[in-house]
Amino acid sequence: MRIALGVSGGIAAYKAAELLRLLQDRGLEIQVVMTRAAQEFVTPLTFAALSGRRVITGMFENPGEALPGESAIEHIAVAQGAEAVVIAPATADVLARLAHGIADDFLTTLALATRAPVIVAPSMNVNMWEHPATQANMAVLRERGVQVVEPGAGYLACGMTGSGRMAEVLEIAESVFRALHLRDDFENETLLVTAGPTHEPLDPVRYLGNRSSGKMGFAFAQAGLRRRGRVLLVSGPTHLEAPSGINVARVETAGQMAEAVLEWLPQATVVIMTAAVADFQATSVVGHKIKKQDGTLTLQLRPTRDILSEVRSQRRPGQCVVGFAAETDHVLENAAAKLHSKSLDLIVANDVTQEGAGFAVDTNIATILFPDGRREALPQMTKLQLADRVLDAVAELRKCS
Numbered sequence: 001m002r003i004a005l006g007v008s009g010g011i012a013a014y015k016a017a018e019l020l021r022l023l024q025d026r027g028l029e030i031q032v033v034m035t036r037a038a039q040e041f042v043t044p045l046t047f048a049a050l051s052g053r054r055v056i057t058g059m060f061e062n063p064g065e066a067l068p069g070e071s072a073i074e075h076i077a078v079a080q081g082a083e084a085v086v087i088a089p090a091t092a093d094v095l096a097r098l099a100h101g102i103a104d105d106f107l108t109t110l111a112l113a114t115r116a117p118v119i120v121a122p123s124m125n126v127n128m129w130e131h132p133a134t135q136a137n138m139a140v141l142r143e144r145g146v147q148v149v150e151p152g153a154g155y156l157a158c159g160m161t162g163s164g165r166m167a168e169v170l171e172i173a174e175s176v177f178r179a180l181h182l183r184d185d186f187e188n189e190t191l192l193v194t195a196g197p198t199h200e201p202l203d204p205v206r207y208l209g210n211r212s213s214g215k216m217g218f219a220f221a222q223a224g225l226r227r228r229g230r231v232l233l234v235s236g237p238t239h240l241e242a243p244s245g246i247n248v249a250r251v252e253t254a255g256q257m258a259e260a261v262l263e264w265l266p267q268a269t270v271v272i273m274t275a276a277v278a279d280f281q282a283t284s285v286v287g288h289k290i291k292k293q294d295g296t297l298t299l300q301l302r303p304t305r306d307i308l309s310e311v312r313s314q315r316r317p318g319q320c321v322v323g324f325a326a327e328t329d330h331v332l333e334n335a336a337a338k339l340h341s342k343s344l345d346l347i348v349a350n351d352v353t354q355e356g357a358g359f360a361v362d363t364n365i366a367t368i369l370f371p372d373g374r375r376e377a378l379p380q381m382t383k384l385q386l387a388d389r390v391l392d393a394v395a396e397l398r399k400c401s
């Protein structure tokens with residue numbers, strides 16, 4: 001799910017780069033769509049570099065492949081995938097085309113094809129803004145439910161003074177957050193999240209690892225940001241990109257993860273341990289590549305550091321600690337035992353053998369276990385939705401504590 005950020009050809013186009021950052025800082029993924037005129041003001045490269053995604057600059061440029069569940073027709077795919085479409089700056093021309101249902105470029109076609117809320121931030125010369133044609137178009141758009149972030153008055157780039165100056169980017173960003181019903185309930189919280197697997201080296205080229213992708217932990221980072229939390233993410237080796245606006249420590253081994261977690265622990269108010277930390281490491285790491293040989297090879301392993309136990313012994317009163325139990329059998333019993341033995345506030349149990357749950361997939365099926373014996377069995381949902389449900393449970397606990 002992402003936000004489509006439409007940039008049209010006004011002098012304020014450069015401000016869309018700042019808006020992009022503000023949206024990213026709340027954990028939102030942004031797909032930028034530029035009109036042809038917009039590209040006269042700012043290059044697509046700027047937005048591609050900031051968003052980490054290809055910028056859509058035309059209707060017929062990418063007759064591409066579809067992602068699973070998405071349309072192969074790109075404007076339909078973006079329209080389906082967008083949680084909101086925000087157009088900033090919105091030129092007089094784009095507003096006119098929107099008002100009349102004209103779909104002659106990617107942005108206006110997308111705006112017609114989407115069911116997501118559309119937010120526009122008009123920006124233009126005062127005479128253009130006050131022109132009856134523009135005002136009539138605005139009336140039509142407002143009537144149709146398009147959300148308008150009203151332009152302010154002041155000195156305009158054209159040298160005139162008056163109305164038509166694009167609203168402050170912060171105000172536009174807040175309108176997007178409101179449209180998405182993003183909550184602020186983690187505003188005073190610092191979330192320390194662990195994610196991914198750990199790799200325990202055997203020799204210079206090999207390691208012991210597991211199939212964790214890191215997606216669950218990264219989903220927590222995103223969910224925390226969306227709820228205005230401060231996020232500290234300690235991630236094992238993954239291919240995932242961290243959302244901007246969070247602090248990330250990338251580590252390899254369980255030992256390194258333990259160090260990073262303990263360093264950040266004093267700052268955290270909520271600790272969420274989703275990483276699939278290796279349980280064992282080699283007793284000694286061979287300094288050269290182990291050669292293939294006939295017969296069997298025996299590896300000697302010893303337990304890795306128990307990060308949860310170390311967190312337990314160093315946690316401050318008032319810190320909320322959430323564990324994850326990825327199990328293949330006796331899922332709830334094992335999770336309940338871990339909840340008590342590690343003195344956790346919550347544990348999220350999931351059976352990684354179930355289809356649609358566990359490692360590498362985008363969904364999960366989990367049960368939240370509370371220390372008082374309550375259990376909340378959740379249906380299959382995206383990892384981001386699950387992260388939100390777990391944060392709801394954390395928020396509930398913090399209200400009572």
Ligand SMILES: Cc1cc2nc3c(=O)[nH]c(=O)nc-3n(C[C@H](O)[C@H](O)[C@H](O)COP(=O)(O)O)c2cc1C
Nearest residue numbers: 008009010011012035037038091092093094123124
């Ligand atoms: C230097 C310059 C600045 C412009 N600034 C604006 C502006 O702020 N707002 C606006 O509505 N049009 C502005 N225009 C006119 C638009 O670029 C023009 O109407 C264009 O067709 C808009 O295309 P688009 O709506 O597809 O992006 C400007 C044109 C130039 C040459």
